[in-house]
Amino acid sequence: MGGQIKWETDLETGILVVDFQHKEFFRLVNDLLDSSIKGRDRAAVAKAFNFLNFYIIDHFGMEESLMMEYKYQFLMEHRGFHRYFKEELQKLEAQISGNHFEEVSTRLDYLMVGWFVNHIKVQDRKLAKFLHEEAKVNRGLSERLGQLMRKFFG
Numbered sequence: 785m786g787g788q789i790k791w792e793t794d795l796e797t798g799i800l801v802v803d804f805q806h807k808e809f810f811r812l813v814n815d816l817l818d819s820s821i822k823g824r825d826r827a828a829v830a831k832a833f834n835f836l837n838f839y840i841i842d843h844f845g846m847e848e849s850l851m852m853e854y855k856y857q858f859l860m861e862h863r864g865f866h867r868y869f870k871e872e873l874q875k876l877e878a879q880i881s882g883n884h885f886e887e888v889s890t891r892l893d894y895l896m897v898g899w900f901v902n903h904i905k906v907q908d909r910k911l912a913k914f915l916h917e918e919a920k921v922n923r924g925l926s927e928r929l930g931q932l933m934r935k936f937f938g
C-alpha cells in the first residue's frame with residue numbers, strides 16, 4: 785500500500801531546470817511517504833516535510849520569476865495555482881504535528897497524483913511552450929536558464 789510516486793517521461797517539459805526540480809520534488813515526496821507510511825517517525829516526517837516545503841517555495845519562486853522576467857501573460861493564473869498548493873502543504877503540516885500519518889499519506893497522494901502531476905501537464909507545459917517560443921527571439925533566455933541550472937544543480 786501507499787505506493788511511491790513514479791516519474792514518467794511524459795511529465796517532461798523540455799525546460800531542463802524545471803524538469804530537474806520536478807524530479808527532485810518527486811524524490812522528496814517519496815521520502816516523505818516513506819517516513820510517514822513505513823516509519824511513522826514523527827521527527828523524520830517533520831524533517832522530510834520541511835525539505836519539501838522549502839523546496840516547493842524555491843521551485844515555485846523560480847517559475848514565477850521566469851514568468852515575471854519574460855512577461856508571461858498567464859502569470860496571475862499560474863501563481864494562483866501555486867498559492868493553492870502552498871496552502872495545502874500548510875494544512876498538511878498541521879496534520880503532521882498531530883501525528884495523523886494515514887491522513888497525511890492519503891492527502892499527499894492526492895496532492896501529488898491528482899494535483900501536481902496535472903499541474904505539470906497543463907500549467908507547466910503551457911509555460912514551457914511559452915519559454916521555448918520566447919527563447920527563439922530572446923537570446924538571453926537560454927543563458928538565464930543555464931544560470932538557473934547551475935545555481936540549483938551545480
Ligand SMILES: [Fe+2]
Binds near residue numbers: 862907
Ligand atoms: Fe508551476
